Amino acid sequence: MPQKNHRRLKVAITAVIGCIAAMTPTIASATPASSAAPPQKTFDVDVVSGRSDMVSGGDALVRVAVPRNVPPHQVRINVDGRDVTARFRPVEDGRTLLGLVDELAPGDNMLEVRSNGQGKGRPNATLPLVNHPAAGPVFSGPHIKLFCTASGSPWNLGPVDEDCHVAKPQVTYRYRTTTGGFADLPDGPLPGNLATTTTTSGETVPYIVRVERGTINRAVYEIAMLHEPGTPVPDPWTATAGWNNRLVYTFGGACGIGYTQATSTGGVMDDTLLSRGYAVASSTFNVFANNCNDVTSAETAMMVKEHFSETYGVPDFTMGWGGSAGTMQQLLIANGYPGIIDGVIGQIGYPDERSTTVSGHECRFISQAAGAAGLSTAQRTAVTGFGSPNTCGGYQFFDSVDWPATCPNHVPAALRYHPVDNPDGIRCAMADFISNVYGVDETTGFGRPIIPDTVGVQYGLGTLKEGVISPEQFVTLNERIGGLDVEGNRTPHRTSANVDAIEVAYSTGRVNQFDGGLRWTPIIETRGYTDPGGDFHDRFRSWTMRERIVKANGNADNHISVTTSPGAAANAAQLQALRDMDAWLTARAALAATRPNLDDAELTRLSRPDGLADGCIAPDGERIVEELTLDPAARCNELYPYHRNPRVVAGGPTSSDVLKCRLQPLDRAAYPVTFTDEQWQRLQAVFPGGVCDWSQPGVGQVPISSTWIRFQQT
Structure with missing residues (x-):
C-alpha cells in the first residue's frame, strides 16, 4: 500500500488567562504559534491529530522528524519514562517517524525524544501533551x-x-x-x-x-x-x-x-x-x-x-458542509477555532445566532404593535424590511429558542423548572444552555441572557422618511414596541440588555465579526433565492457576511457568494462550490509548502483559483460574474433583489452587528416630516435618553479577544 503524505501541523502553545467581567466565565486562550523550519540538527516533534494541549481520549498521533546526524533506528521515544518507540514507524523519506501514542494519563504528560547515547551533538526534544x-x-x-x-x-x-x-x-x-x-x-x-x-x-x-x-x-x-x-x-x-x-x-x-x-x-x-x-x-x-x-x-x-486522524490518517484538509444554521456553525467555528475546518462551504446561511435572533424578536414586537398603529399588511412588511409578509413568522423560530414555553418531551416533567414548584429545575432556555459562555446572573441564578435591546431604536424610521407610514403611525408603532424581561415575559416598556453579557458575546465571537480565523479561511457560500416566498433564509444575510469581512480585513479575498434560483440550480451551485473549494485548498497547501513565509491571508488570496468570483446564475442558466454589492442596478440584484431587516429599516448598519446602540439626543429637525407638538411630546416619552446613533460602534462592541478560547465557570 502507498504511504500517505502528512501535512505538518506545528503545535506551539501560548496561554493567556483573563476574566471578561464580573459574573462572566473565566476565559483562557491558547493559540498555535507558527514557527520557522527547525535547524537540521534537532528533532522536530509535532502532534498531527490536533493540538498538543487539547488531546482527548488518551492518545495522540505524533510525528517526529529525525535530524540528519541521527540514524532513525537510534531514536528512542518515551512518555513520562514509558518507552513508546515501538509505536512509531517510518513514513515519507524514512527520516520521519509517525506513531500513535496511547495510554496517556489524564492531564499533563511529557513526551521525550532522544537518540541513543548522550555524546556531543546528540539532540533531544520534549513536547507536553495535555490529555482530556x-x-x-x-x-x-x-x-x-x-x-x-x-x-x-x-x-x-x-x-x-x-x-x-x-x-x-x-x-x-x-x-x-x-x-x-x-x-x-x-x-x-x-x-x-x-x-x-x-x-x-x-x-x-x-x-x-x-x-x-x-x-x-x-x-x-x-x-x-x-x-x-x-x-x-x-x-x-x-x-x-x-x-x-x-x-x-x-x-x-x-x-x-x-x-x-x-x-x-x-x-x-x-x-x-x-x-x-x-x-x-x-x-x-x-x-x-x-x-x-x-x-x-x-x-x-x-x-x-x-479520532478520525488517529484511526484513518490525517486528511490533506477538511471542508465544512451544511446549510442554514449548518453554515452558521461553520462560520463560528472557523472564526473562533481556526483549523478545525480549513474551508467553509455554506448554503442559505447566517453569520451567527445572536445577531440573527435579534430579527426574530423585533418581528414579534412589530407584529404585535402593528394593529394599534393601524399598519396595513404592506406597511408592516415594509417596516420589517422583508420581501414577504410571511418572512417575519419564520424569523420568530429564532425568537422562540431564547425562552420556549416548554421543554422537549425527553426532559421529564418532574425535572423541569417551575418558579414555585421546582425553582432549581431544568430551564429550556438559551441563556441556561450556554451559561458556560455568558455566565450566571447572581440575582436570579439563571444563565445570563442577552435580552433584545430596544432602547433608542426607531422602528420604521426608513419607511417614515419614504412616506410609507405617517408620523402618527410611526409614533404609535414605537410607543407599542416594548421589550422582554430576563425570563422572556413581554413588557410594555423598552428593555435594555446587560452590557457585560453583550461584551462577552463580541469578545468570545458569539457575534461573528469575522475577525478571528475568518480573516483567512476560504468561504464559498451559495444561496437559492427564496425571499419573495417568505423564507427567512433571505439573501441579505450574504451581504451582512460580506460587510463584516471587509470591515475586519479591509477586503473580501476569502469570500465568494453565488446566488441562484432555488432547486436544481442551487444544488448545482453547491456541487460547484465543492469542486472550487477542493481546488482552492489544494492550491493553498501547495503554495504553503513552497512559500512558507507567506501569512495565512496571503496564502488564501494567492491560491484562489482563477475565475472563482462572486456572481449569480440567472433563471435561464446564464452565469453572471459580478462583485457582491448593494447597488440595486447590478444585474444580480435586479434578478434577486435584496431586502432588509427591522433594525436596518430603523437606520441600523447593513452589517447588522450592533446589539445595543449608543444614543444621541432627539432632534426634531432631523426628520423630513412634521410632527405635531403632541406627537413630539409622545416621541420624547418613548425615547427619554435619546435615539440610536448608528454612526458609532455598538455598546460593548469589541473585537474578538482571541481564538481558541477556553470557558470555565467562575
Missing part, C-alpha cells in the same frame, strides 16, 4: 445535564456509562445500488446490483461505504468512507484506493435546546461526497436543532476529527 477525557470537556466548560439516547432507538449503540458513552464503536457497511439508492450490504458474495464509482483521485472502486458510529464528547458521531470489506482499512500509515485523502465535516441546521444526546447528525450518507471519494464525518452535537451551542459543536468537531 473522551467524554470532554476540553474547552467548553463544565458539562450540562444530558439525557442519553433511549433504549430501543436505532441510535442507541448499547450499554452506556454516566457520560452516555459506549465501550467501542459499531461498524456497518452499506452499498450504492445500480438504481441509485443505498442498501445494507449483505454477508457473503457482493450483490449483483452493486454500483462502482470513480473518485477525484481517478480510482474506480466498488461503491461500498464503511460506516463507523460511536460516542465522543457525550454525542453520537458517524464516519463514512468508501471501503471494500476484506481489504485493509486505511490507517495513519497506509491508504486505500477509495479515500481521496480529504475529509468533509457536515453540520445540521435549525436551533434547539435539547439537553439530549439526540438521534441525528449532519448526515454522512451523502452520494455527492462519498461517490467522489471524500470521507464524511459528523456528530449529533453538530446539528443546531439538537445543540444550539457553537462552542460544544466546535469542541465535538475537533474531537471527532482527532
Whole structure:
C-alpha cells in the first residue's frame, strides 16, 4: 500500500488567562504559534491529530522528524519514562517517524525524544501533551445535564456509562445500488446490483461505504468512507484506493435546546461526497436543532476529527458542509477555532445566532404593535424590511429558542423548572444552555441572557422618511414596541440588555465579526433565492457576511457568494462550490509548502483559483460574474433583489452587528416630516435618553479577544 503524505501541523502553545467581567466565565486562550523550519540538527516533534494541549481520549498521533546526524533506528521515544518507540514507524523519506501514542494519563504528560547515547551533538526534544477525557470537556466548560439516547432507538449503540458513552464503536457497511439508492450490504458474495464509482483521485472502486458510529464528547458521531470489506482499512500509515485523502465535516441546521444526546447528525450518507471519494464525518452535537451551542459543536468537531486522524490518517484538509444554521456553525467555528475546518462551504446561511435572533424578536414586537398603529399588511412588511409578509413568522423560530414555553418531551416533567414548584429545575432556555459562555446572573441564578435591546431604536424610521407610514403611525408603532424581561415575559416598556453579557458575546465571537480565523479561511457560500416566498433564509444575510469581512480585513479575498434560483440550480451551485473549494485548498497547501513565509491571508488570496468570483446564475442558466454589492442596478440584484431587516429599516448598519446602540439626543429637525407638538411630546416619552446613533460602534462592541478560547465557570 502507498504511504500517505502528512501535512505538518506545528503545535506551539501560548496561554493567556483573563476574566471578561464580573459574573462572566473565566476565559483562557491558547493559540498555535507558527514557527520557522527547525535547524537540521534537532528533532522536530509535532502532534498531527490536533493540538498538543487539547488531546482527548488518551492518545495522540505524533510525528517526529529525525535530524540528519541521527540514524532513525537510534531514536528512542518515551512518555513520562514509558518507552513508546515501538509505536512509531517510518513514513515519507524514512527520516520521519509517525506513531500513535496511547495510554496517556489524564492531564499533563511529557513526551521525550532522544537518540541513543548522550555524546556531543546528540539532540533531544520534549513536547507536553495535555490529555482530556473522551467524554470532554476540553474547552467548553463544565458539562450540562444530558439525557442519553433511549433504549430501543436505532441510535442507541448499547450499554452506556454516566457520560452516555459506549465501550467501542459499531461498524456497518452499506452499498450504492445500480438504481441509485443505498442498501445494507449483505454477508457473503457482493450483490449483483452493486454500483462502482470513480473518485477525484481517478480510482474506480466498488461503491461500498464503511460506516463507523460511536460516542465522543457525550454525542453520537458517524464516519463514512468508501471501503471494500476484506481489504485493509486505511490507517495513519497506509491508504486505500477509495479515500481521496480529504475529509468533509457536515453540520445540521435549525436551533434547539435539547439537553439530549439526540438521534441525528449532519448526515454522512451523502452520494455527492462519498461517490467522489471524500470521507464524511459528523456528530449529533453538530446539528443546531439538537445543540444550539457553537462552542460544544466546535469542541465535538475537533474531537471527532482527532479520532478520525488517529484511526484513518490525517486528511490533506477538511471542508465544512451544511446549510442554514449548518453554515452558521461553520462560520463560528472557523472564526473562533481556526483549523478545525480549513474551508467553509455554506448554503442559505447566517453569520451567527445572536445577531440573527435579534430579527426574530423585533418581528414579534412589530407584529404585535402593528394593529394599534393601524399598519396595513404592506406597511408592516415594509417596516420589517422583508420581501414577504410571511418572512417575519419564520424569523420568530429564532425568537422562540431564547425562552420556549416548554421543554422537549425527553426532559421529564418532574425535572423541569417551575418558579414555585421546582425553582432549581431544568430551564429550556438559551441563556441556561450556554451559561458556560455568558455566565450566571447572581440575582436570579439563571444563565445570563442577552435580552433584545430596544432602547433608542426607531422602528420604521426608513419607511417614515419614504412616506410609507405617517408620523402618527410611526409614533404609535414605537410607543407599542416594548421589550422582554430576563425570563422572556413581554413588557410594555423598552428593555435594555446587560452590557457585560453583550461584551462577552463580541469578545468570545458569539457575534461573528469575522475577525478571528475568518480573516483567512476560504468561504464559498451559495444561496437559492427564496425571499419573495417568505423564507427567512433571505439573501441579505450574504451581504451582512460580506460587510463584516471587509470591515475586519479591509477586503473580501476569502469570500465568494453565488446566488441562484432555488432547486436544481442551487444544488448545482453547491456541487460547484465543492469542486472550487477542493481546488482552492489544494492550491493553498501547495503554495504553503513552497512559500512558507507567506501569512495565512496571503496564502488564501494567492491560491484562489482563477475565475472563482462572486456572481449569480440567472433563471435561464446564464452565469453572471459580478462583485457582491448593494447597488440595486447590478444585474444580480435586479434578478434577486435584496431586502432588509427591522433594525436596518430603523437606520441600523447593513452589517447588522450592533446589539445595543449608543444614543444621541432627539432632534426634531432631523426628520423630513412634521410632527405635531403632541406627537413630539409622545416621541420624547418613548425615547427619554435619546435615539440610536448608528454612526458609532455598538455598546460593548469589541473585537474578538482571541481564538481558541477556553470557558470555565467562575
